[in-house]
Amino acid sequence: MKSLQSLRGMVDLLPAQTPVWQRIEATAREHFRRAAIEEIRTPLLEVTELFARGIGEATDVVGKEMYTFEDRGARSCTLRPEGTASVVRAAIQHGLVAQGPQRLWYGGPMFRYERPQAGRQRQFHQIGLEFLGFADPRSDVEAIAIAWDLLMDLGVGGLSLELNTLGTLDDRVRYRAELVRWLEQHRERLDPDSQQRLATNPLRILDSKNPDTQALLAGAPTLAEALADTSRERFEAVCTALERLAIPYVRNPRLVRGLDYYGHTAFEITSSQLGAQATVCGGGRYDGLVEQLGGPPTPAVGWALGMERLVLLLSQGRQEGAQAPRMAPSPDVYVVNRGTHGAACALDLARRCRQRATAPLAVQLDLSGAGFDKQIKRARRSGARWALLLGDEEAAAGQVRLMALEGDGVSHPADRLLSQAEFLSLGPEELDGLAGTPAGGA
């Protein structure tokens, strides 16, 4: 029988990697709690139209990256490629936006049909924040600050915050015409991709990675010049507020986000240590989206951060170690057992240990039926603090042997024989006191 593999771009997270993810999730949760942001969970599957309308028909995400299929009722369904559209849909559907401003966060898998590469999978994970119903420039800054502080708290270094303003829809329409007019005159100097985009999405030519195109762009009209005064003032307000918070940023006039709903503030937090896909967190303002999806006019800002890219950053540095240190949670107690009576008794004792009213213990029960020596070896490797030895003799007497597992294993602290009832009543310190004293040294 041929063994099966996961689908391309769908990765398994093995027990060795899972602790890093848990740490990120726990830290994010704590930061959201402190900022009074509530969690929202939405389905992974939505009606295709939600994304087509929300993200924009012309975008790459909608045009060629969606996992779309028909369900049994011939409805076109799509695995969510991002979180914002779903959150907005849910907020409208359940009248959240009507109840006032919402401070929401979400997390979970997203799906995009692309060729996998470093920092990019087909199923990937995001944690995101959405502020619905906030127009003040300070809301942009608070959103950014929460992302920044979260990343700092996680200990990610070498990050840079890039900031730009996309202005209003009017600003962009006006600028687009101007840019196209200018680029038309230099069409032959553009790379093929950019020539294509001249017709489909000219603004995106601005962040082309082609050096020749970038050189050409140096002389092109800029979006900043085309901005209305109010747009410009709004952006300055965001910048000064960031400065007051001492959050370093760089203005990047070429920063254009690929999703249609962004306007005014757009930002990315990038790392130079990530390779080609350098953006860890990206977001911006999307004042038109709620209305676009059938809700009342509602200003909004948000961002999403890519979990696997964050994990990549947090896992660097300690990749020298041959075998990554196993960070799996170790049990407190490893139960070594033998004999039919002993084994049966151990099963029961392990359970009662986990259910202790005071200080429940994490217990791993050896189920191998191997000899004591083998089991004790395994006990040491498990990382447990104590081993509990239980054979027929101890079981018959209602006792257990307690063994401290610390140390190099050369010196043999004596076991303590104690009654099972006593063992179950003792706290960790008392157990240490009992088992920790070597009887007679080496």
Next chain:
RNA sequence: GCGGGCGUCGCCAAGUGGUUAAGGCAGUGGCUUGUGGCGCCACCAUUCGGGGGUUCGAGUCCCCUCGCUCGCCCCA
């Protein structure tokens, strides 16, 4: 969708056309029927991602295919 690199045991990894595919780690059993580290012994790829071809002979050369990986596009 388009380019580059790579595919030998769960992981790392020798092998560059000649009879039997090193080694290390991990794992399993034993030395040691109920006591720990270390050590020693044994077992652990009829087969080199898959298929076809060249050759007396291929893991080693050629073709196709699948997969992984990095990059382009785009994004988190």
